Amino acid sequence: MRIQPKRTAWLACLALVCTAAVQSDTIKIPFTTYTLPNGLTVILSVDHTTPTVAVEAWYHVGSKNEIPGRTGFAHLFEHVMFTGSGHVPYGLHDKLTEGIGGSNNGTTSNDRTMYFETVPSNYLEAELWLESDRMGYLLDTLDVAKLNAQRDIVKNERRQSVDNQPYGRAGEILSRAIYPPSNPYSWDVIGSMEDLSAASEGDVKNFFRLYYAPNNAFLSVVGDIDPVQAKAWIETYFGGLPRGKAITRPSVAPVTLQDEQRLVFEDRVQIPRLYVEWPTVGERSDDRFALQLLGAILSGPRTARLTKALIYDQQAAASVSARQGSNEDVGEFGITVTPRPGHSLTDLEQAADAIVEKMKADGPTAEELQKATAGEELRFISGLQSELGKASRLADGAGFHGDPGYFRTEYQKSLAVTAADVKRVANQYLTHGRVVLSVVPIGKVDQASKPAESKRVTDGNAPRPEAQ
Amino acid sequence: MTKTLTALCTACVALAIASLAAQAPLDRTKIPSPGKPAVLRVPAWTTSTLANGADLMVSEKHDLPLVSFSITFLGGADQFEPPDRRGVGLLTASMLSEGTRSRDGEALSNALQLLGTSVQTTMGGESGTMTFQSTSAKLGATLDILADMLLNPAFPPAGLERLRAQRLVQLNQAKAQSGAIAARVFPRILYGSAHPFGQATTEESVKAITRDDIVAFHQAYFRPGRALVTVVGDVSAPAAKAEVERALAKWPAGGDKPAFTYPALPARRPSTIYLVDKPGAAQSTFSIGNPGPPRNTPDYYALQVMNVILGGQFQSRLNANIREEKGYSYGVNSSFAYGKGPGPFRAGGDIVTAKSDLALIEFMKELRGIEGSRPITDEELTTAKDALTQRLPGTFGSVAGINTALTTVWTQGLPADYYQQYGAHIAAITKDDVLRVARKYIDLDHLAIVIVGDRATIEGPLKATGIAPIAITDIEGNPQTGQ
Numbered sequence: 001m002r003i004q005p006k007r008t009a010w011l012a013c014l015a016l017v018c019t020a021a022v023q024s025d026t027i028k029i030p031f032t033t034y035t036l037p038n039g040l041t042v043i044l045s046v047d048h049t050t051p052t053v054a055v056e057a058w059y060h061v062g063s064k065n066e067i068p069g070r071t072g073f074a075h076l077f078e079h080v081m082f083t084g085s086g087h088v089p090y091g092l093h094d095k096l097t098e099g100i101g102g103s104n105n106g107t108t109s110n111d112r113t114m115y116f117e118t119v120p121s122n123y124l125e126a127e128l129w130l131e132s133d134r135m136g137y138l139l140d141t142l143d144v145a146k147l148n149a150q151r152d153i154v155k156n157e158r159r160q161s162v163d164n165q166p167y168g169r170a171g172e173i174l175s176r177a178i179y180p181p182s183n184p185y186s187w188d189v190i191g192s193m194e195d196l197s198a199a200s201e202g203d204v205k206n207f208f209r210l211y212y213a214p215n216n217a218f219l220s221v222v223g224d225i226d227p228v229q230a231k232a233w234i235e236t237y238f239g240g241l242p243r244g245k246a247i248t249r250p251s252v253a254p255v256t257l258q259d260e261q262r263l264v265f266e267d268r269v270q271i272p273r274l275y276v277e278w279p280t281v282g283e284r285s286d287d288r289f290a291l292q293l294l295g296a297i298l299s300g301p302r303t304a305r306l307t308k309a310l311i312y313d314q315q316a317a318a319s320v321s322a323r324q325g326s327n328e329d330v331g332e333f334g335i336t337v338t339p340r341p342g343h344s345l346t347d348l349e350q351a352a353d354a355i356v357e358k359m360k361a362d363g364p365t366a367e368e369l370q371k372a373t374a375g376e377e378l379r380f381i382s383g384l385q386s387e388l389g390k391a392s393r394l395a396d397g398a399g400f401h402g403d404p405g406y407f408r409t410e411y412q413k414s415l416a417v418t419a420a421d422v423k424r425v426a427n428q429y430l431t432h433g434r435v436v437l438s439v440v441p442i443g444k445v446d447q448a449s450k451p452a453e454s455k456r457v458t459d460g461n462a463p464r465p466e467a468q
Numbered sequence: 469m470t471k472t473l474t475a476l477c478t479a480c481v482a483l484a485i486a487s488l489a490a491q492a493p494l495d496r497t498k499i500p501s502p503g504k505p506a507v508l509r510v511p512a513w514t515t516s517t518l519a520n521g522a523d524l525m526v527s528e529k530h531d532l533p534l535v536s537f538s539i540t541f542l543g544g545a546d547q548f549e550p551p552d553r554r555g556v557g558l559l560t561a562s563m564l565s566e567g568t569r570s571r572d573g574e575a576l577s578n579a580l581q582l583l584g585t586s587v588q589t590t591m592g593g594e595s596g597t598m599t600f601q602s603t604s605a606k607l608g609a610t611l612d613i614l615a616d617m618l619l620n621p622a623f624p625p626a627g628l629e630r631l632r633a634q635r636l637v638q639l640n641q642a643k644a645q646s647g648a649i650a651a652r653v654f655p656r657i658l659y660g661s662a663h664p665f666g667q668a669t670t671e672e673s674v675k676a677i678t679r680d681d682i683v684a685f686h687q688a689y690f691r692p693g694r695a696l697v698t699v700v701g702d703v704s705a706p707a708a709k710a711e712v713e714r715a716l717a718k719w720p721a722g723g724d725k726p727a728f729t730y731p732a733l734p735a736r737r738p739s740t741i742y743l744v745d746k747p748g749a750a751q752s753t754f755s756i757g758n759p760g761p762p763r764n765t766p767d768y769y770a771l772q773v774m775n776v777i778l779g780g781q782f783q784s785r786l787n788a789n790i791r792e793e794k795g796y797s798y799g800v801n802s803s804f805a806y807g808k809g810p811g812p813f814r815a816g817g818d819i820v821t822a823k824s825d826l827a828l829i830e831f832m833k834e835l836r837g838i839e840g841s842r843p844i845t846d847e848e849l850t851t852a853k854d855a856l857t858q859r860l861p862g863t864f865g866s867v868a869g870i871n872t873a874l875t876t877v878w879t880q881g882l883p884a885d886y887y888q889q890y891g892a893h894i895a896a897i898t899k900d901d902v903l904r905v906a907r908k909y910i911d912l913d914h915l916a917i918v919i920v921g922d923r924a925t926i927e928g929p930l931k932a933t934g935i936a937p938i939a940i941t942d943i944e945g946n947p948q949t950g951q
Contacts, residue, residue, distance in 0.1 A: 026533055049531055050865040051506030087496040094783040096499070099851040101858025120858050122503035129500050137496075152795030152820075159750040160798045160818045166644040224506070236494060268748065270644045271637060301586075302577045315630055318637035338641075340633050371581035378584045378603055381534050385866035 026381050027411050029390050032227065033404050038243040039215025042234055043394045043404045045222040047387060052102075053121040053223030054387035057131045058395035060218075061211035062111040063191070064184035064250055064329070072154065072191015073199050075108040077207055079150035081115060082106065086137025088130060090146075096126050108189055111328035112399055118388050121224035125233050128221075132237035135217060138208055144201050151196055158190045166269040167439050173457055174277050177261050177435040178332060184250050185330050213244020218398050220391040252329040255279045257433030264438045264448035265457040271318075272447045274345045275437040276352065277334040280429045282327045283400050289413045290421040291324035291333055291429065296372040297364045297422065298322035298335070298355070303371070305355050306335070314351060316343040328400055333429060345438050345449035356430055363423030373415055380411060508861060510887040511870050514705045518713060520721045522692035525874045526705040529867055535607045535701035536867035538599035539618070540875050542694045543726035546593040546664035546809070548685065555669035556677050559631060560685040561589040561596060566627030568620040573627060579613055587614050593665070594728070594807050595879055596689070601868065604702040611715040618690060619718055623682055635674050646746055646753040646818070646920045649943045654755040656945030657742050657916045658812055660734040665759075665809065670944075691723020692716075696878045701867040728808040733759050736914040739936040741828075744943055745923035751818040752921030754800070756831055758911050760813040763806035763880050769893040770901040771804055771909065776852035777902065778802050778838045779815055785834050785842075786815060794830060796823040804909075808880075813910060821922050825929035828917070832935055835915075838906045844899050857891045 031045040063074045084090035097104035102119030115134075117127045162168040172188040179186035210216075219238065221230055256279060281287045298306045299322040310317035319338045325331055335356075337348045364372075383389045397406030437457075438448035448454045513527040522539075545557040565587070567573040580586050587600045587610070598618060602610045642648035652668050659666030697716075699708040736758075761767065772780075779786035779802025790800045797817050805811025815835065819827040838844075863869050877886055917936060919926070931938055940948045 050861050051509070052862045052865065091783060091788075092499070094781075095851060098781045098783065098855055100502075100854050101856070101860070101862070118862065120502075120505065120861065122505050124503075125500035126502065129496070133496060149792070149795050153791060153798060156751070156791075156795070156798040156818070156820055159820060163750040164646060164818070166641065240494065268644055270640045301581055303574050303581070308574075311634075312630065315633065318634045338637065340637060367578075371578065374582050375584040378534075378601065381532055381603065382601060382866075384532055385534070387865070 026377065027408060029384065029394065029405075029407065031394055031404055033398065036214065036235070036239055038239070038241055039213070039217075040238050040241070041218045041398055042231075043218065043220045043391075043398060044225065044227050044230055045220075045390060045394060046225055046227060047222060047390070048224050049385075050387075051121050051224050052118060052387060053124050053127070053221065053225055054116060054118045054391045055124070055127045055131060056114055056116040056220040056388065056391040056395050057135065058112060058114045058218040058220060058399050059212060060111075060216050060247075060399050061113055061207075062109050063187065063189040064110045064252065064327075065211065066184065066187070066191075068181065068187075069195060070191075070199060070203060071187040071195040072158075072189070073195070073203060073207065074113060075189050075191065076151060076154050076196060076199055077204060078106045078108045078113050078115075079154055080142065080147060080204055081134050081138065083146045083150065084141050085134040086140035088133045093130050096123065096130060109327070110185055110189060112396075114392070114395065116388055116391065124221070124225060124230065128233050128237045131219070132241065135212060135214065135238070136241040138212065139205055142201065142204060147199070147201055147204060151199065154190075155193060155196055158193065158196075162190060167267060167273055169265060169267060170273075170275055170437060170439055173263065173265055174275060174332070174334070174435055174437055177263060177437070178257065178277060178279050179255055179330075183252060183255065185252065185327060210245060210247060214238060214241050215243050216247055218395045220395040220398075220404075222391040222394070223387040254281050254285070254330050257435070260432055261435045262450060262454040263435065263457050264440060264445055264451065264454040266442045266445065267439050269439060269441050271338060272345055272438060272440040272444070274337045274339075274348055274352075274449055275334065275439070276349065276434060277332050277437070278429050278431070278434045280324060280331045280333045280425075282329045282331040284329065285331075286413055287425050287428075288324055288326045288331060289410075290417045290425040291331070292326075292414070293364075293369065293372050293417050294359070294422050294426055295323040295333070297368045298359070301371070305359065306352060309355050310337065310348065310351055316340060316348055316351060320352075345447065349436065349449040356426070360423065360426045360430065363419045363426075366419060369417070369419055369422070373417075376411065376414055380407075505858075506861065508888070508891070509864070511700075511864055511873070513874055516709060518692065518697065518709075518716065520692040520716065520719050522695040522697055522716070522719075523878065524697045524699070524709060524712060525878065526698075526703075526708045527700045527870050527874060528703065528705060529700060529870065530702050532867075533604045533702050534601065534867050535604050535699065535703055536599075536601050536871040537607070537611065537614075538597050538698045538871055538875065539614075540696045540698065540879060541596040541689065541691075542696070542879060543689075543728070544592045544594045544596050547726040547728065548689050549664075551664075551667055552673060553677055553681055554667050554673040555635065556681050556685050557591040557596065557689070558669070559628070559635065559674070559677055560682045560689070561591045562631050563623050563627060563682055563686075564589050564598070564617045564621050566624055566631075567622045568616045569622055570620065571616065572622075573624075576613065576617065580610070583610050583613075585610055587617060589617075594809070607703060608711055608715070611711060615715045615719070618716075621686060623679055623686070625679055628679055628682065632674055632677070635669075636671055639669070639671050639674065643943060646749060646751070649744055649746070649920045650753045650755045650816070650918055653742065653744055653920070653941060653943065653945040654757070654814065654916065654918045655812065657918060657941075658757070658759050663731050663733065665730075665811070668944075692719055692721060693723030694725045695723070696875060698871050698875050698878075700871045700874065730809045733810060736911065739913060739915040739917065741917045741919060741930055741936045741938045742941045742945075743923060743927060743930070743938050744918070744920040744941050746920050747922055747924065749920070749922045750821060752821055752824040752827075752919050752926055753818050754816040754827065754831065755814050755918040756816055756835075756915055757812050757814040758915055759810040760804045760806070760909055762808055762810060767905045767908070768806075770897050770905040772856055773849070773852045773894065773897045774838065774902045774906050775802055775804060776855055777844060777848050778834065778906070781855060785837065786817075786831070789834060790817070790819075790827055790830050794823070794826070796820055796827045796830070800831075819921075821925050824919065824921060824926040825933050828919075828930060828935055829933055832912075835910055835912060838902075839910065839912065840903055840907070844902055849897075849899055849902070853894050853897065856894050860887060860890060
C-alpha cells in the first residue's frame, strides 16, 4: 500500500495530465501528480472559480504508529507543529493564514495526519514556505516549554470532547473491547491523560525525524494557481529537504470476535444509550462499499429499515444510526440507539437485531439500493465546490491507495454494489462476534440491555484523569 | 541534493523556473511576499417580485450542474411563537415533512431520495427557511415536492406525537450538556423571561402544543408577503423565475414583514457570576457578556474589527492568552450575534475545572485591555482589517455560500453594493473607533458571567477572585433557593 517514490514515475507523471471521465462527465477532478527525488509526492489541481487556494500537507502517520504508553502522541505532535519552526516564529503561521482572510488547521486520525491552509491565491508562495519550514526545520526551535503548553491544551481537548461530553467515553471503550491491546487500533486518537503526561521532548524528536520526512508526505495544492509557478515554488521550498529513513509500518490484519462481549458503563447522562459494534474491514477491502450502503439502507431517511421500525412504527427510539466506519487497515460497523422513555435497551436491542436478521435473510430491495445511491452524484458534485475538500480527496487517494484519482474508483465501486453484495456482507460481518455496550446514568446499571449478562466498565480499565 | 535536482530538472520544461531558482541559495528567513491581489468578483444577481408578492433573487453560476434553492421568511420564532408555546415554530417546520394531502411522509421521503436530495425546513429566532440543493436537472422536480410540503401539509396527529416525544428526549438530554445549559441560562439572565430572547422551548411548552397550534402557525407564518426565494447556480435567471412561478402558482398572496419591535431590556444589574452546578464536571463552561447592538448599528464595521482583535480568531487576544499561553482551555472566543434585535455579545469557552478562577481573571483582564488598558497596536489593527476584507472572495465559492450572501442582503436590508463597499468601510476604521465601540458595547460594570461547572471545586476560588458576587442558578437560569 505504501507509495514508493520512483524517479521514473516522477518523470512519467510530468507529461501526464490525469483527467477522469467516469459514467458521468461531472465526476472529475483534473490533476497532475509527480514525486520529487526526496520522495515528496505532489498533487496539483487548477480551479479558478474563486481567487483562493488550498494547500494540504498529508503525512502517512497517525495514532496507529504509536506505541503503548505513548497513546495520543501523534495528535499531540500535530499540535506541536503549530508552535513555529526554524524560520517561522510562533504566531506567524496564523498571521499568514487567518490574518489575511484565510484559515488553517490540522487533523489526526488513526492512519494519517494532515495540515491545511486555505488562503487568497496570491499568498501561495508564503504557504509553501510555511509548510516546508515545519517539514524541514521544526526541531530547530522546539523546547520543552512548547511541548508542555500543547500538552495542556490537548488535555483540555480531551476533557471537552470526551470526558465532559455525555456518552463521550463510548468510542474508546468500544475500541478497547474490539481490538486486543497489541492492536494499534485498540486506542483512540486522543489517547490517555497518563500517556499524554509521559510524552517527552525526545519522543517528539524521534517521531519527527522518522515520520515527517518528505518520503512520508503528500502535498496537495488545489485552486487558483499557475501550475508552472506552483511547481517551481514547490521545488524551491521542498526540493532541498532530505529524505528520511525507511519506515516500518504496523501490519494490522482485520480482527474477528468469537463471542459477544456485553458491557455497561455509567456516565453523567440523562438517558441510556445502546451501542452495538462489529469488527469489519477498512479502506483496503472493497467490502466497505457494500457495508456503507448497508448503513444507508438501515438508518437515515424515515424509510430506512431501523429508522422506520424503531422510530416510526414501534415509536420506541428517539434516534438511531447505523454506519460503517473505515480506517486504513480495519473498520467497524456500528448501530447506536437512544430510547424513548418507557422503552428499555433490552427491548431495543432485540428489535434492532430482528431488523438486522431480516436484512441478512432477504437482502435489500432494488429500490432501497437505488435510493441509497441516488444522492452520490449530488454529493460528489457539491464536494467539488470546496478546494480543500478536493485537496483532501486527492491526498487520501494518493496516501492510502497510491492513486490521487482513486475518487473515481471509489465512485464507481459505490455505484456497482448489488443487493446480493449487501446481503452477503450483512451475513459475513454482522455475526454473533460483536460488542454490545450500554451507557447508562450513574447508579442505573439496571437500565443496561440484559444487565445481568453485562460486565461493568470502570475507570480502573479506562484512562484515568491526571492529577491536577 | 540541489545539483542532482537541477540535472533532473533540465529534462523538464515545466521546471525550468525551478532550476533557475535552485542556483541562488534559498534564504528561508525571508517571508515570501504576496503576489498582486485578485480583484474582488462579487456575483451578480437579479431581483424581482413573484405574482404572489414574494421577492426573488437569482444568481447564475454555471461551472457545475448544481443549484442552491431557498425560501427565507422574515421573522421567526421570536416574532411568531406565543410565550407559552415556545417550540411551535420548529415543530411546525418539522411537520412539513410528515406528509401532504396526496403523499404521506414515506412517499415524500421516497420521492426526495430518488431525486438524490432532501428538503430542510428550519426555524430560527428571527427567520425561517425551506432549502435544498439539487443537480440542475432535478431542480423542477424537487421544487414541486417542496411546493407540496409548503402548501398542502396534512399535519397527521401521529406524526406530531412522534416529533413531540423526540423533542422531549432532546430537551432531557440537554440537561446533561454544559454547553446546552449555558446556551439556555445566558440569554435568560441577559434578557429575562418577558423578552423573547430570554424565553426557551421547555418540556412544558412542548407538551402544551396542539395540532390546532401547528395549523394556526402554518397559516400565519408561511406566507409569501414576508418571503424571499433565492435561486443560485446552473440555471438562467428567466428560467429560474418561470420555474418558481409555475411551482408556487397556488401559493396565495398575503403576510406582512414583521416590525421586529422588542420589549425594553431589563434594567442592567451589577456584574454577577451566575454559577450553575454540574457536579464532577471536568470543565467549566464560561459565557460572559451583555445585550449587544442590532445588525444595523452604524458601528457594525468598527465592532467587526474590534471583535477580531479581541476574540474572533485563533490568534485573537482571548485565545492567544487563555489557550495558547496559559493552557487553560482548548479554545475561547468572543462574538456579537447582531440580527434585528439586541443579540448578545458573548465571550467564553470551556475551561479546565481547576483553572476556572485564573481563567476568569484573564477574561476580565482582556476585556479591560480592549477598553484601553492594553492599547491596540498598528499590527493588530492591520491584521484584523486584512482578515475581514480578504476573506470575502472565499465566501462566494459555493452555490450555498452565494445563496447566504444574497439572502443576508435581503434579510438585513443591506445596500445592493454592500459587498463591493465592504472593504472601504473596514479600511476607514481607526484605533479610536475600536476603543470607542469596545467601551460602548461591552459594559464591564454590568456583565453577566455565567459559569456551568463543578460548584464544590470552583465556587471558593471564583469568590476569592473578588471579581463579582456569586449567584447560584438552576439549569433554567432561575435563582436557586436554599443555597
